[in-house]
Amino acid sequence: MARVSKNASADAVERAQAPEAASGRRLSPWRVIGAALVAIVVVSAGAVGLQWWSARAAVDAKPWFASYVDVTATPRFAFENLGGTTTKDAVLSFVVSSPSDPCAPSWGGAYSLDQARGSLDLDRRIARLQQQGGTVAVSFGGQRNDELAVHCVDPSALKNAYASVVDRYKIGTIDLDLEGTGITDTDAAARRAEAIAALQQERRAAGKSLAVWLTLPVAPTGMTSDGTDAIAAMLKAKVDIAGVNVMTMDFGDAKDAKTSMAKAAESAVSAAQRQLGILYDRAKLHQSDPSLWAKLGATPMIGQNDTEGEVFTLADAASFNSWAVSNGLGRMSMWSANRDKTCGSNYVDVTVVSDACSGVNQGKKSFAGVLSKGFDGHIALGEGAVTTAEPTSTATADDxxxxxxxxxxxxxxxxxxxxxxxxxxxxxxxxxxxxxxxxxxxxxxxxxxxxxxxxVLPGETPIPQPTLPAGTYPTWTGTGAYDKGQRVLFDGVPYEAKWWTQGDSPEAASANPDSSPWTPLSQDEVDQIIGGSGH
Structure with a gap:
C-alpha cells in the first residue's frame, strides 16, 4: 500500500505542475513548497499505514495461553494429561546449568537431558501431549539455579547448549526466565544475547524459526533497570524478540495494601508496555502500540504468592484476563499448572505456598480455564514435532x-x-x-x-533399567527375623518390612499386599538408592 500511496503522491505533484508548464508561466516558490508539503503529507500517511500494517502482520499469531509446569517438582505433575483439556500448551521449566558442567543443560540441576528421558520419561510425555494437539516451550533459568549463560563463558558452547534443547524436544519457542544472577550479571546478558542471536540466524539459514520470549520480574511501576538492560542487550545483538513476559507476582512493599492483585498486575503490564516502546525506539526499531501490546505477556502466581498476604484469587484472574484481552496482550501464562487445584484437608496452613496446590478454594473452577479465555492461539510448533498419534495395530508385534x-x-x-x-x-x-x-x-x-x-518413539532401543546389585541389602532367608523398616532383596527385588516378621516370604506381597509384612520399593525409590541424589 505504501508503494501505491507514494506513486499517487508523485502523480499529484505532476498534475499540480502541468498547468503551469502548459501556460509557460513559472511556478511561485510558495506554490512549489505547498505542493511539496502535500506530497510529504501523503507519503507520510502511507508510511504510517505501512507501519501499522507491518505491526499487525508481525503479530499475526493469535494470543496464546500456556501454564508453566515445574518438571522436577514432587509430586510429579502429569503435564501430558493437559492434552485432554482445553488448555493443552505448556511451558516446561527449568533448564539450567548442570552442577558438574556449566555448559551442559540439565533439568533443575537434577537430571541431564538423557537422565530425564529415562527417569522422568520426559521425551515420551512431550510426544504424548503433542499427539493430543498440545505444544510445549522450554524455559531456561528460573530462580533456584544458574541459567546457562551465567557460568558457560564459551559463546559457541553456550549456543550449542541452547540448540541441543531446541533440537531434542523439537520446539519452536523458548522462554528465558531471568532472575537472580541470571538478570544482574551483565557479562552473562551479553553472552546470552550473542548465543541466541547466532542460534536464530543458524535456524533461519536452515529454513526454521525460533520464537524467543524474555520472562522478567516487574513491579506495579514497571520493570527494573536490570530487566530493561536485558532487553536492550538482546536488541543490540539483533535478536528477534517474540515478546517480553512479566511476572506479575510477589510485589511486596511495591503494592499498596488496598490495591487488588489484578489492578497491581494491570499497572505493572501497562508500565512495562511503555518501557518496551522506549527500548525499541532507542534501538531504532519503532513499534506501534498494537505491536507492543502483542509483544507483552503476563504470568501471575495463582492463589497464595510467595509474599505473605498476597493472594491472586479467581476473581483477580477473571478481572485481569478481561483487561489483558481488551488490550491485546500476546500471551498469558501462570505459575503453575502443578498448583492449579484446591489444597486437600491435610494441608493445614494455606498461607504457606505449596508446590502442589493454590491455597484458595477453587470449587470446580481452574485458574487455567479463567485466565485462558480469549487466548485461543498456540505456542509455535517446532519442526518435526509429533502431531498425530501412530495407529495402534495388534497385527504388528512389538519389537x-x-x-x-x-x-x-x-x-x-x-x-x-x-x-x-x-x-x-x-x-x-x-x-x-x-x-x-x-x-x-x-x-x-x-x-x-x-x-x-x-x-514408543522412532528409533528407540531398550533403556537400561537400574537394578540393585547383589549385596545392596541382605538376601531374604526364611529363618531370619526382620524388624520394621529393614530391607532385603528377594529375587533381586528390594522389599521393606512393614512390621517385625519371620518366615513370611516377600513373594506373598504381590498376591496379598495388605496382609503381607513386606512392601516392594517403587522404581523411584530404587532410582534414589542408585543415584544417591534423592531425586
Missing amino acids: PAHSPYPVWASKNSYLKGTKVVWHHNVYQAKWWTKGDVPDNPVLNAWETPWELVGP
Whole structure:
C-alpha cells in the first residue's frame, strides 16, 4: 500500500505542475513548497499505514495461553494429561546449568537431558501431549539455579547448549526466565544475547524459526533497570524478540495494601508496555502500540504468592484476563499448572505456598480455564514435532529390540511403577498387576491398573533399567527375623518390612499386599538408592 500511496503522491505533484508548464508561466516558490508539503503529507500517511500494517502482520499469531509446569517438582505433575483439556500448551521449566558442567543443560540441576528421558520419561510425555494437539516451550533459568549463560563463558558452547534443547524436544519457542544472577550479571546478558542471536540466524539459514520470549520480574511501576538492560542487550545483538513476559507476582512493599492483585498486575503490564516502546525506539526499531501490546505477556502466581498476604484469587484472574484481552496482550501464562487445584484437608496452613496446590478454594473452577479465555492461539510448533498419534495395530508385534521397556506378558507380575510396552505405546503400572491387558478398554481410569504414558518413539532401543546389585541389602532367608523398616532383596527385588516378621516370604506381597509384612520399593525409590541424589 505504501508503494501505491507514494506513486499517487508523485502523480499529484505532476498534475499540480502541468498547468503551469502548459501556460509557460513559472511556478511561485510558495506554490512549489505547498505542493511539496502535500506530497510529504501523503507519503507520510502511507508510511504510517505501512507501519501499522507491518505491526499487525508481525503479530499475526493469535494470543496464546500456556501454564508453566515445574518438571522436577514432587509430586510429579502429569503435564501430558493437559492434552485432554482445553488448555493443552505448556511451558516446561527449568533448564539450567548442570552442577558438574556449566555448559551442559540439565533439568533443575537434577537430571541431564538423557537422565530425564529415562527417569522422568520426559521425551515420551512431550510426544504424548503433542499427539493430543498440545505444544510445549522450554524455559531456561528460573530462580533456584544458574541459567546457562551465567557460568558457560564459551559463546559457541553456550549456543550449542541452547540448540541441543531446541533440537531434542523439537520446539519452536523458548522462554528465558531471568532472575537472580541470571538478570544482574551483565557479562552473562551479553553472552546470552550473542548465543541466541547466532542460534536464530543458524535456524533461519536452515529454513526454521525460533520464537524467543524474555520472562522478567516487574513491579506495579514497571520493570527494573536490570530487566530493561536485558532487553536492550538482546536488541543490540539483533535478536528477534517474540515478546517480553512479566511476572506479575510477589510485589511486596511495591503494592499498596488496598490495591487488588489484578489492578497491581494491570499497572505493572501497562508500565512495562511503555518501557518496551522506549527500548525499541532507542534501538531504532519503532513499534506501534498494537505491536507492543502483542509483544507483552503476563504470568501471575495463582492463589497464595510467595509474599505473605498476597493472594491472586479467581476473581483477580477473571478481572485481569478481561483487561489483558481488551488490550491485546500476546500471551498469558501462570505459575503453575502443578498448583492449579484446591489444597486437600491435610494441608493445614494455606498461607504457606505449596508446590502442589493454590491455597484458595477453587470449587470446580481452574485458574487455567479463567485466565485462558480469549487466548485461543498456540505456542509455535517446532519442526518435526509429533502431531498425530501412530495407529495402534495388534497385527504388528512389538519389537523388543526397538522398545524402551519390556514388552508386556500376561504371565508376568508387575509392581507399581513398572513400565512396559504394548501395541507400540508405553504404559506404567498404578499398582501391582498380573494378566491385565494394558490397553483393555475401560470406562473409568480406576478400572485399569495401567496408565498410558506415551508412544514408543522412532528409533528407540531398550533403556537400561537400574537394578540393585547383589549385596545392596541382605538376601531374604526364611529363618531370619526382620524388624520394621529393614530391607532385603528377594529375587533381586528390594522389599521393606512393614512390621517385625519371620518366615513370611516377600513373594506373598504381590498376591496379598495388605496382609503381607513386606512392601516392594517403587522404581523411584530404587532410582534414589542408585543415584544417591534423592531425586
